[in-house]
Amino acid sequence: MTDLALHNYFRSSTSVRVRAALNLKGLAFDYIPLSLLKGEQASAAHLVLNPSGLVPTLVTPQGALPQSLAILEWLDEVHPEPSLLPADxxxxxxxxxxxxxxxxxxxxxxxxxxxxxxxxxxxxxxxxxxxxxxxxxxxxxxxxxxxxxxxxxxxxxxxxxxxxxxxxxxxxxxxxxxxxxxxxxxxxxxxxxxxxxxxxxxxxxxxxxxxxxxx
Ligand SMILES: N[C@@H](CCC(=O)N[C@@H](CS)C(=O)NCC(=O)O)C(=O)O
The missing domain is CATH 1.20.1050.10 (Glutathione S-transferase Yfyf (Class Pi); Chain A, domain 2)
Structure with missing residues (x-):
């Protein structure tokens, strides 16, 4: 178990973005697969975490965070190195x-x-x-x-x-x-x-x- 769980799908490009950021920052995470082909992104259990019924969702100690760009920016603020955004x-x-x-x-x-x-x-x-x-x-x-x-x-x-x-x-x-x-x-x-x-x-x-x- 780690502090972070990424509910995602291997072929989802929004999931690729987040996995790459977690890897860049050296953050361990639990990989929770949801099959988009089986519609698992819209299961009752996942809708509680992400009412849009989409992946990725990053579950953090503070709560579930949907939306890949918001996840990337949150990761960057909490774990600034290496930064994903320039200083200026x-x-x-x-x-x-x-x-x-x-x-x-x-x-x-x-x-x-x-x-x-x-x-x-x-x-x-x-x-x-x-x-x-x-x-x-x-x-x-x-x-x-x-x-x-x-x-x-x-x-x-x-x-x-x-x-x-x-x-x-x-x-x-x-x-x-x-x-x-x-x-x-x-x-x-x-x-x-x-x-x-x-x-x-x-x-x-x-x-x-x-x-x-x-x-
Ligand atoms: N704006 C969202 C988009 C998320 C999104 O559309 N994810 C796709 C996979 S890349 C998905 O879950 N698709 C499932 C569907 O369309 O039912 C984000 O950036 O996280």
Missing amino acids: PWGRARVRSLAHIVALDIHPVNNLRILKHLETEFGADANAKAAWFRKWASAGMGALEIRLSSEPETGDFCHKNKVGLADLCLYAQVINNARFDVDMAPYPTIRRIHENCLAVPALRDAAPEFQPDAS
């Missing part, structure tokens, strides 16, 4: 702004429940759902690529040469994109940063294939 206000705003392209523009419209709704209410088949995913992933990736390739603060990672909040979102999204065959050729800067993320053990270890519920 402009840097912090820039990193959040990059992270939001993934977390607020791309992810919500491509979430499982949206794809399921397209199928049940509008008859979308697997090809149509994948095309939908690619449409919104590409829109966000395109904006992210322009920002990262043109802004002087971009370095080995999204902001200079240190892994941060935006990298966690980028890293998890690129993994997710592969499942839907998003063409990454137009995004060389994102691909370069993703490669750099893969070289960081804390991030690599957070990848879906290394999680206990992956098999």
